[in-house]
Amino acid sequence: MTDASLNGQTQSHEAEAGFGDYFALLKPRVMSLVVFTALVGLLAAPISVHPMIAFASILFIAVGAGASGALNMWWDADIDQIMRRTKGRPIPAGKVDADDALYIGLALSGLSVVMLALAANLLAGFMLAFTIFFYAVIYSMWLKRSTPQNIVIGGAAGAFPPVIGWVVATGSMSLEPWLMFALIFMWTPPHFWALALFMRSDYDDAGVPMLTVTHGRRVTRNNILGYTVVLAVLAVGTAFTSIGGPIYLTAAVILNALFLKGAWDIWRRDEVISDADNFAVEKRFFKLSLLYLFLHFGAILAEAVLAPYGLGGWS
Known part of the structure; x- marks a missing residue:
């Protein structure tokens, strides 16, 4: 220190x-x-x-x-x-x-x-x-x-x-917990990079080498979209494992469609952001990212809780 x-x-x-x-x-x-x-x-x-x-x-x-x-x-x-x-x-x-x-x-x-x-x-x-x-x-x-x-x-x-x-x-250990690990691991970069896009001056001032500082916002936008595509494949694919099921699949399809749309909207942005706009697209994506993770894990929880009653999972 x-x-x-x-x-x-x-x-x-x-x-x-x-x-x-x-x-x-x-x-x-x-x-x-x-x-x-x-x-x-x-x-x-x-x-x-x-x-x-x-x-x-x-x-x-x-x-x-x-x-x-x-x-x-x-x-x-x-x-x-x-x-x-x-x-x-x-x-x-x-x-x-x-x-x-x-x-x-x-x-x-x-x-x-x-x-x-x-x-x-x-x-x-x-x-x-x-x-x-x-x-x-x-x-x-x-x-x-x-x-x-x-x-x-x-x-x-x-x-x-x-x-x-x-x-x-x-x-x-087994495969299932590592699928949950991967879900959070792949979610983290786009979640924080969205924050870094509209808080870049903070990281500049503090000398923290966030991607927005070292490579600029354009590269950051590219990375958000790339990670979100991989995350969507992983998240939806998890529905067909033992911790997934129809409840999780429904949630994953809807949430990832919204998340991909948000990442696409961020990717399409240029670097001319007006004061009136104030990074509204990035802020919406960041807020959605919080809901995204909570609802995915909520769906996994619902599958686990309902499985003993024959209502969760694929069995």
Whole structure:
């Protein structure tokens, strides 16, 4: 770490940190997506889990996700105070000391990994530890500031939760959780690149080599369309596996048609964006991307929940 800790420590504390400030360190919006996808992975698995074990496991996966968020905010405190999107976070806002964020992140990391291993199994605990390490070290400390492929490779961190959920239930690996992993992994680049298109000045100012900064918006638009095409094939193809079914297929066809249309609209754009337009197409695509992932996993969950009643899956 360079100046992040120093910057955090020298911020003037405008107000005493409250529970909400410390909770914000855990990136609750990201945590909610982690909890949901991990829960889907757990419930889609072919082996049922005792409700108490399932609850404890999801809780500790959530704590691990929060630990990753705190470590990310500790490391990125220097650039967070530059970017409009992040300057209101607890450390750059002077609400929480950077060292406190580090200690919270490390403590929650250890707690979550040990407790998940005890509540579920060692493989699940190991995978949670690797996910935290991947996000905090490989993505935050290395990839984010060194390569325009930061989001592409770093997206793996957000894609592991359904695999962890599956491992909680089965104690082993199989194809199905990796299909859920691939869905998130391929969704992440177009999701974040759409954000980068209308927030490019933030990444410019902070010196983050996002694709929009290093290669320009035209290349970014090309990549959004390319990744969306591959994602659509993967997403619809998943319908014909054991975690898919008619409910998922219907959702996937509709959602991917909309997503492809959005990516096409972005690709057709030129670089002359009027103030009145204000990147409206890119912002609509970004909002759609949030709904896209939630509804795909919601459809997988519906197939799993309804399967015992003969209403889900292809059987």
